[in-house]
Amino acid sequence: xxxxxxxxxxxxxxxxxxxxxxxxxxxxxxxxxxxxxxxxxxxxxxxxxxxxxxxxxxxxxxxxxxxxxxxxxxxxxxxxxxxxxxxxxxxxxxxxxxxxxxxxxxxxxxxxxxxxxxxxxxxxxxxxxxxxxxxxxxxxxxxxxxxxxxxxxxxxxxxxxxxxxxx
Ligand SMILES: [Zn+2]
Numbered sequence: 001x002x003x004x005x006x007x008x009x010x011x012x013x014x015x016x017x018x019x020x021x022x023x024x025x026x027x028x029x030x031x032x033x034x035x036x037x038x039x040x041x042x043x044x045x046x047x048x049x050x051x052x053x054x055x056x057x058x059x060x061x062x063x064x065x066x067x068x069x070x071x072x073x074x075x076x077x078x079x080x081x082x083x084x085x086x087x088x089x090x091x092x093x094x095x096x097x098x099x100x101x102x103x104x105x106x107x108x109x110x111x112x113x114x115x116x117x118x119x120x121x122x123x124x125x126x127x128x129x130x131x132x133x134x135x136x137x138x139x140x141x142x143x144x145x146x147x148x149x150x151x152x153x154x155x156x157x158x159x160x161x162x163x164x165x166x167x
Contacts, residue, residue, distance in 0.1 A: 005040045008040055008045065009038050009040060011073070012038045012045055012047065012070070012075070013030075013035075013038060015069050015070060015073050015075075016028075016029060016030055016035055016038075016047070016066065016069070017030050018069060019062070019065050019066055019069050020065075021058065021062070022058045022061040022062065022065065023058045023146055023148070024101065024104065024106065024164075026100045026101070026103075026104045027097050027100055027101065028097075029049075029062060029066070030094070031093065031094050031096060031097030031100060032052060032092070032093055032097060033088070033092030033093050033094060033097070034049050034050055034051065034052060034062070034088060034092070035047065035048070035049055036048040036049060036050055036083060043077060044077045044078065044079060045070070045075060045077065045078040045079070046078070046079050046080075046081055047066060047078065047079070047080050047081070048080075048081045048083055049062070049063070049066075049080060049081070049082060049083070050082070050083050050084065050086075050087070050088045051082060051084070051088060052088050052148060053088075053147060053148055058146075059082075063080045066078075066080060067080070090109035090164065090165070090166045093108070093109065101130075101164055102130045103130075104130075105130050105131065105161060105162070106130060106149065106161070106162045106163070106164055107127050107128055107129065107130045107152065107161060107162070107163040107164065108130075108164055109163075109164050109165065109166035110125055110126055110127060110128070110166055125163075125165075125166055127139075127152055127163050129152075129154035129156060129157060129159070129161060130161055131154065131157050131159050131161060132154060132156050132157040132159075134154055134155070134156030134157065136154065136155040136156050137152050137153065137154050137155065137161075138152065138153050138155065139151075139152055140152060140153050140160065144162040144163070145162065148164060148165060149162045149163060149164055149165060150162070150163045150165050151163075
């Protein structure tokens with residue numbers, strides 16, 4: 001019985017590894033790190049996820065895609081539970097996910113660094129251009145194609161690019 005449950009949990013994780021993010025299709029939901037746990041209760045598979053952003057419209061889509069993927073493999077008795085605390089942070093994104101983001105042309109999230117300016121110490125996100133790897137970049141707009149991304153311009157290759165915001 002216990003072994004059956006373990007196999008079921010393992011299979012569920014395998015199926016989840018095939019569910020991609022609707023906004024950034026190269027990333028799976030496991031790359032994003034939003035799946036917290038898989039629990040079996042009374043033969044029902046409960047998938048616990050934490051949304052990347054509060055009210056992110058992609059989250060409904062992700063829940064639907066998870067259900068569809070599970071159905072495709074013959075699992076009907078599933079439920080998806082959203083847990084908002086602790087809040088998702090970009091630290092939960094896998095290293096593999098960050099690499100995939102970069103090769104997709106989106107700068108992966110970077111932790112803020114303290115930089116010294118003539119006036120004060122400032123917290124700044126040091127953003128690397130995903131195309132030429134230059135750090136000589138500037139923020140153009142806080143919001144890119146979605147709220148999760150900001151628009152940057154690279155002064156080295158003169159290309160605009162999107163940055164997956166760190167939070
Ligand atoms: Zn560049």
